[in-house]
Amino acid sequence: MIAGVPTEFIAPGPQSFETPPIIDGVEWFTKPVLVAALSVVAIVWFYWGASRKSAIVPSKLQFAGELGYNFVRNSIARDAIGSAEYMKYVPYLCGLFYFILLNNVAATIPLIQFPTFSHIGWAYVAAIMSWVIYNAVGIKKHGAWGYFKHQTMPAGVPGWLMPLMIPIEFISNILVRPISLSLRLFANMFAGHILLLVFVLGGEYMVFESGKIALGGVGIITFIMGIAIAGLELFVQCIQAYIFVVLTAQYIGSAIADDH
DSSP: OBTTBOOOOOOOOGGGGOOOOSSTTOTTOOHHHHHHHHHHHHHHHHHHHHHHTOOSSOOHHHHHHHHHHHIIIIIIIIHHHOSTTGGGGHHHHHHHHHHHHHHHHGGGSTTTOOOGGGSHHHHHHHHHHHHHHHHHHHHHHHOHHHHHHHHHSOTTOOGGGHHHHHHHHHIIIIIHHHHHHHHHHHHHHHHHHHHHHHHHHHHHIIIIISOOHHHHHHHHHHHHHHHHHHHHHHHHHHHHHHHHHHHHHHHHHHHHOSOO
16 A cells, blocks of 8 residues: 555466576576475485485384375375286385375465476376376386377277277376376366465455554455465365376376276
C-alpha cells in the first residue's frame, strides 16, 4: 500500500515459477538447480554417514539409512519387478526415489519453498532416464526384435488382430510412458504450488494491503486454509515420488519379464 492506496493483487501464474539467477551473470544457476544440488548432497551425506561405520547393532543414523533403503528394496523394487534380478535395479530406484522426494518436499521447506519438478524440464529428464533404462534392459535380455515383439505382440491375440494391436501397444508401451510419467509429476507439483501461492498471497493481500476490515477477516481464514493445503500438498509430494518410482520399477519388470 502506497500513501493509503491499496496495491493491485497480482494473481499467481506461470510467471511465479520464473526464478532469477542466484549469481549475477550465471544464468543457469537458479533456485531449481540449487535445490537439486542440495538434495544430491543431502542424499550422499545421509547414506555415506549411515553406511560408513556399519555395525550389527546399528546406530540411529544406520538404522534410518537401512529403513529407507529397505523401503525401496522391499516395497518397490521386489514387489514391482518381481524377479530374481530386482537387486541390480535397487540403487537406481533408491536414488531416484529420494531425489524426487527431496525436490518435491522442498516446496514446503521455509526459505526454499520451491518444487524443482514444477519445471517440466526436470520431469522430462527423470522420465527419459527411466525410459532409457527399462528399454535398454529389455533389449539386452530379449534382443531388439525380441523386445519389440515382447512389447507390441501380446500372447494369445489372434493374428488377424495384430495389425491393430501392434501400433496400439507400441504407442502405449514405448511412446506414452515417458510422457505420462513426466506430466503426472510436473502437473501435481505445478498445480499444488500454484494453489498454495493463491491462498498465501491472497491472504497476505487481504490482510495487509486491501485496506478493508472485512477482507482482513477473510484473509486470516485464507491463511489457515493455506496451512491445511500445505499439509495436503506434503502428502501429494511424497505420494508422487512413490508413484513415479513404482511405475519405473513396473516398467523395468515388464521389460525383463518372460511373458507379456
